[in-house]
Amino acid sequence: MIQAWKDLRFSAKLTLIFFLVLSLTIGVITIRQSYSSFRLLEEKSLEDMENLAEQVILNFTQTLEDIENSCYVAMISREVPKNMSGSATYAVQKYTLATMISSATSYDYIMTRNSQRQLISTDFRNDMPTEQRSQIEADCRTILEEHQENTLGSCQWIRMDSGHVYLLRDVYDTQPLRHMGVIVLHIRQPFFAASSASENTGFLFLDKNGDFLTYTGTELPEGMTDEVIADAQAGALSSKNNWSGGEYFAVSVAGSQWSVIVICSTQSYRTGCRQIMQNGIALGALGLLAGMALVYILTRSVLKKLGEIKESMKEVANGNFDSRIEVTDADDISQLALAFNDMSQRISELMAELVEKERMRSNAELQVLEYKYRALETQIRPHFIYNALEVISSMAKIKGETEMIDIVQTISRYFRNITQSTTDQFITVQQEFDRLQDYTRIYQFMHGDHLKTVFSARETARNAMIPTMILQPVVENSLKYGLRSQEEDSEIRVHAYTQDGKLLITIRDNGKGLTQEQMEKLEKGETAESSSSGIGMANVRQRLKLIYGDKSSISFRNRTAGGVKVTIEIPFTYSEPDSLWELEQMDDWSDLDELW
Structure with missing residues (x-):
């Protein structure tokens, strides 16, 4: 039985429950109203009988007085x-x-x-x-x-x-x-003759001693008169009044000399009760039909909305995440439809984000492959470059050119460091600074004492892991566009520090700064100019996006004192992530301790 109920369709359950509840409610209301109507009818009938009895006793007394007076007048006359x-x-x-x-x-x-x-x-x-x-x-x-x-x-x-x-x-x-x-x-x-007596009503007249005098009205069953008189004399008349259990109902009203017992047939009362019951059943049936019609309309409306939700869910299950339900009302089902629309919208956004992440992952893997390929190329060719640099260094020693020796050794050390780190995706901040110092020293040979480079880092930031070659394009851009003329002093400062679970690296120069157009292009991720440095800056932004996602940023700002300040912000960690996406999946940067 329980399983059969569980297997019923929702519409059948809803209709059945509504029918039972509505039937019970209408039945209870009909019974209560019928009972109340019965009581009102009984009270009204009793009140009418009492009023009728009072009027009849007055008429009866007046009739007897008229007879007595006419008799006296006749005797005297x-x-x-x-x-x-x-x-x-x-x-x-x-x-x-x-x-x-x-x-x-x-x-x-x-x-x-x-x-x-x-x-x-x-x-x-x-x-x-x-x-x-x-x-x-x-x-x-x-x-x-x-x-x-x-x-x-x-x-x-x-x-x-x-x-x-x-x-x-x-x-x-x-x-x-x-x-x-x-x-x-x-x-x-x-x-x-009680001319005002109603149909099926009789009147028993008793004197003040309770002795029966006469009867008028409808004919009573045999023995009824003696029974009513006996009850009236015993004072038990009211206790036997029962509209629904007997065929007659009696009411006694006493006057100064006479009393009258009104005996009313309950046939009209029962007829009225049956009529009330029939009307109650008819109205209840009409109410039930109206209620069922309303239930049908409501159920149909609810099932229609649920059907729309069901079809939309099927479309979403088949991959159509753009499926939406038109909502025009504000009821509970409409709220459910709105929630479904929000869910579909969120799924669509998540799918788009997932597709974008997969695309970025694919790009990142391609870049890693390209990076390794170039690293293999670099490992194949360095011997020729090193041999050439050794020849130059030997000739400089023979000729006593100490400055030339320093230049060649710096270039050679720079290339050796690049060759050694090409197979690493991440290096420490200190390693990146050491390599950049060799790179900027090469520029210092060209500019002499007019170029000053400063690399500094807080102790907590020195061993933080950063992507390989992430700072070199930024420093190159500063050397190319941030230097003043050969006669003016130029300065480039690179500083690393930690703040709120983030690693921040700033590169600033005292050059002429960026134009508004160049600034807007860089902020949008576009190249400032069609040059290798501009492309390098775009690659920096793209690499940060690929590795860290939304957890990284790079910003450009013209300094008040002149020049440009570049700020790179990435997650702070002492270990190399196992994958390019490990940092992006972290919701709370305080959990970086698990990676240290």
Whole structure:
């Protein structure tokens, strides 16, 4: 399983991870939002039910008061209390009670007990079933028998086991005020309709003692009314409220005389919850699709950039170091592309530098071969030169020409030193100075005491290794262009010293100096003039470049007092490098101690 995951392409991994994370996120958000919506819907439904219950209890109380008042007005207007005193016959009393009933009244049957404890009742409606008539008459007799006490004019609403509702009240005569009896009225069903009730909602009305009076609204399942009333009387109604677990939800609101229990079917709530869940799933699916589309776009963009980087890497691997990636953005992949471009640029520069180094190495090896070839030539021919110089020296001795002898011996010693050192690529500073002293002495024979040459070196610099014949072209250039006229004194000073791990050699003269054009040519590595000395100076610069690379330098400066100062700067070492490139590969000149 793990290996299969590792073998998946990056795009597949990225898409799968995005899909899982996005699905989990949208799922969690959908569930949380749905749960919050459920809670809000439940709270809103409960709040609506409570508001509805408060309004219904007010309407119900007002309806009962209207019935009570209409009953009282009807009794007074028809002099029912006076007739119940016994002054009126049974027929008159019955007729008077019958006139209180009409199609507009809320009651359809009346029974009274007058002051003589005589029961008088009205006739039943013709459309009323016989069983119902008997039940109503029996209920009225029972009520009158159970209520013998004087209620002082108050009204009582009674619900019998048969389900019929009755209004009981005392009858008083006002002139004078005296108790005349009791009257019971059978209330039509339904006598109260909650017109503002919503669909699937019912209302149970209880008196202040908790006794059930009547019900209106949607039809309840069998036994539901008794169960709700029992819970309300036991104070357990709120603990059984469960919108998601039951088919009905009940809320009780109490008034001054009456309380109402609003029973609402949870069908609409569950329908709303299902709608919320469906909407949540639909929105979640849309969000998932939108997220996947965005992931696809982002993944495609990332893979496109990675593909460009991959192709460019292939080109670099095939040797095309000029391959570059076009970068237009500033995201992480674009930064990677910029880094790749920098890497390609650096590789290209390193390759160019490597090619240049190889070219310089090849040139250096060719020069070494040429140098050895010339050295072999020099070793083949010196005997003739030495024999000729010996003949001249012998003739000078015979003639007593001591100055001639000195000149010949100096020239002979100079050539012998050159011949001996031609096979060496490096010699010490002191050896180079000794040979240059013979070389300048030859010029002194021509200029006499007007030419003065001084060679000096710090003790640490005397045995430092330098390339063979590296100073001779510079000194030759000073002798050729730095000398004044035959009548003027000329001076050439060569000095060697060490500083910060470098060997510095200065050659200065007191001649006329260099023109600006000559100075610029020499600084650029060009020959100052088309002459052997100019070519020699160019060779010095080229040899230093070949041997030491960027670790060496040669500079030219006109002196304020007159003349030119040439400064050669090379790495300071007491031993000959094993190769021409050993010094160039050193990054820290303090590591020269390893070569000493």
